[in-house]
Amino acid sequence: MSARHRNQANYWAFVVHRVSGVLLALFLPVHFQVLVLAVKDGAAFDSFTAWTEAPMVKLAEAALIVLLAAHLTGGLRLLAIEFLPWRDWQKSVVAITAGISLAMGLVYLLNVT
Amino acid sequence: MSGSDNMHDGLADEFAARGPRPGTETRLWLAQRLSAMVLGVCVVVHLITIVIAVQGGLSAAEITARVAGNPAWTAFYAVFVIAISVHAPIGLRSVLAEMTKLSARRVDLLCFIAAAMLFVLGIRVVTKFHALGAGL
Numbered sequence: 026m027s028a029r030h031r032n033q034a035n036y037w038a039f040v041v042h043r044v045s046g047v048l049l050a051l052f053l054p055v056h057f058q059v060l061v062l063a064v065k066d067g068a069a070f071d072s073f074t075a076w077t078e079a080p081m082v083k084l085a086e087a088a089l090i091v092l093l094a095a096h097l098t099g100g101l102r103l104l105a106i107e108f109l110p111w112r113d114w115q116k117s118v119v120a121i122t123a124g125i126s127l128a129m130g131l132v133y134l135l136n137v138t
Numbered sequence: 139m140s141g142s143d144n145m146h147d148g149l150a151d152e153f154a155a156r157g158p159r160p161g162t163e164t165r166l167w168l169a170q171r172l173s174a175m176v177l178g179v180c181v182v183v184h185l186i187t188i189v190i191a192v193q194g195g196l197s198a199a200e201i202t203a204r205v206a207g208n209p210a211w212t213a214f215y216a217v218f219v220i221a222i223s224v225h226a227p228i229g230l231r232s233v234l235a236e237m238t239k240l241s242a243r244r245v246d247l248l249c250f251i252a253a254a255m256l257f258v259l260g261i262r263v264v265t266k267f268h269a270l271g272a273g274l
Contacts, residue, residue: 047233050226050252057259060201064266067198074196090188097181100174107171129185137192 034119042099045092052089083137087130094129098122166228173225180218207271212264219260227253 030036062070076082102118160168191200205211227249234245 043233046226046229050230050256053222053226053256054259057263060263061266063198063201064206064263064270067202070198078195090185093181094185097178097185101178104171104174104178132189133192136189 034116038099038102038119038122041095042103045096045099048092049089049096083134086137087134090133091126091130095122095126098125166231169224170228173221173228176217176221177225180214180221183214184218202267202270205267205271207268212268212271215264215267216261219257219264222260223253223257226256 059070059073062073077086099122102122105118106115191204205215230252231245231249234240234248235242238245240248
């Protein structure tokens, strides 16, 4: 077995889709529980969001946005491969998904204060 | 889950047992793709909402003012949660089946628990915001 496939853009698209999917699934229960706080105890929620003002937390949030955007665009790529006629565009699509995902992280950081 | 005798069979058994009707694997594949299409729309809306909502900071009051008592947002988040509860566990099932040595039965059990957990925790948020808006 050679590891040559690991140099393929499409292999890395697979890895990113898998890793982002698992991390998002793990994040969701936490996300839901924090949102319950916003209803039950607004003050507790606001003190939690005060903690999220820390620069490192903001960076982690931006990383989550990138993960979500990467899973979204990577998923659209998969749907296109499976349901649309084949085109010779694979590497370009991977590059576009990466570009959009990183741009989303940047948009988030530019809007968060 | 009742009524599906081959729900917990391994992948190979699943294919062997498959009759003329689509088998469990095919159904799960389709369910994940259909939920993915729904989520594609939901996540775009969610990302735009996030970028708008975080401008000037985020507060419980701000989220409540937007969501609570608004039937459109309640419906949107209910659909979002249902689609996630379908989509994520099927993806986790593939990951666990391919990357761990857990038996197919155990993988299916874990993913069923994950589905139930995501649905209950998620829909709880939706109903709580709804109840808040309805003054309950």
